[in-house]
Amino acid sequence: MVEASEPVHRDDPHAGSLHAKLNWLRAGVLGANDGIVSVAALVVGVAAATTDLAAILVAGVASVLAGAISMGLGEYVSVSSQRDTERALIAKERYELETMPEQELAELAGLYRAKGLSAETAERVAAELTAHDALAAHLETELRLSRDDVANPWHAAGASALSFLVGAVLPMLAILLPPPEWRVATTFLAVIVALAITGWLSAWIGESPRLRAVLRVVIGGALALAVTWVIGGLLGTAL
Template structure:
């Protein structure tokens, strides 16, 4: 019998420990890759619509890649930092309440378990035993859905987002450097396939419809590429 089985767990079944952290960087990574693909592809396709100059396309693409990666990392860091600060504030508030009014907190915890379907006697017994074991953890988990050992990290989210944006952005940057006759249609095709993959992964992480998610990102990416190419073709000149 394995340790997981002894603890009432089934192999391969997801559990709480580290879940917020894993979902945090996975979400940031998938969104970063998606943004990298669309953002850089839109820039290079737009420039390719205006000129066939490889240095011009490469310069614009690299600028979009570096600027976008930094912007994504900063945005994720600020967003997740705010979430982390809120979680820390709630943890401190709960710790203070447990110190100042332990009886009221015990009654509140028992009431929460009773509201979940336990009998008053069982709810009271569970609340007492969990409070004796780790009062703060019991209240945070039951009242707020917070695991004090699993508070999200803004650094993880920022790094995952920046790296994913860079990886996603490199794809259209490489494809657009193919021969002029095929670079735009080839970039369209490769980018839309890549977006379908990121849409599938995002839906898998969130447990939503794969097909619908893939369709959304592919249509959105196609519109972005078509719009920027049309603008570039309308305003630019082709270099022979």
């Protein structure tokens, strides 16, 4: 993990790969957070309406499965669109290199001049990188892309669904294991602690203020649970 005192710069040759890894880690934390809140809100609402353990279990399992499928499918569609765009950009760059190599070389040199290199150095660097791997040079410098880092929608979908399932385990255990009179309180406490941890992790990964991130997710999660608990209690009384 990169320390806060040593930020990752985009010009660092390892920055793209590290940035992608941090994005994956953050997505995993957010997916787990979603699993915690959505499943906990549902089972707390059901528990407020009834003490029937079977009803709570069925609702919870349905919520876990539906949520994991929804997260995975949504991530697959999103990353598939991203992958198609990246492939189209790579194909376009390859075509331009084949049909107008001199213009592309001049463009690459111009990009290096814009980074602060002298005209002579920029032209020499552009020529050497073009001779080594013209496509890679243009993708990295012009588009911040790499042929090896094209997004994989299956990996993204699996990671998203798995992180949701991991997060959903906590509220399911918290609502099912205690006796009826402790179910809601135990779930509230477990969810608040878990959200505080995921909020801190998310802020740590993004190197943003920890307290603000923790308060944001904890307050939001607590409100979600409170609303479903009140609604479940009202419906349970009415029925």
